[in-house]
Amino acid sequence: MRPIVHGLETKHAAKIDFIYLDIDDPASGPIMRNLGFRYQPEFYLLDDSGNVIQKWIGYAEAPSFQVGFAKVLGK
DSSP, X not given: OHHHHXXXXXXXXXXXXXXXXXXXXXXXXXXXXXXXXXXXXXXXXXXXXXXXXEEEESOOOXXXXXXXXXXXXXX
């Protein structure tokens, strides 16, 4: 997943903030609980207010993310 996510980050970094949480870092705990994190990997697309727009669980291909990003970016 790392190459897919980092490739998407490179492509969309000007318009979408990518934030990485570490399941082993206690500082990530409150955010993970708030999102309802249960499995690894999980990916969340949030709006400016922190509301979940879309959630991916497990392995996902780049086109799946791009569909979600298009909803947010209005494309």
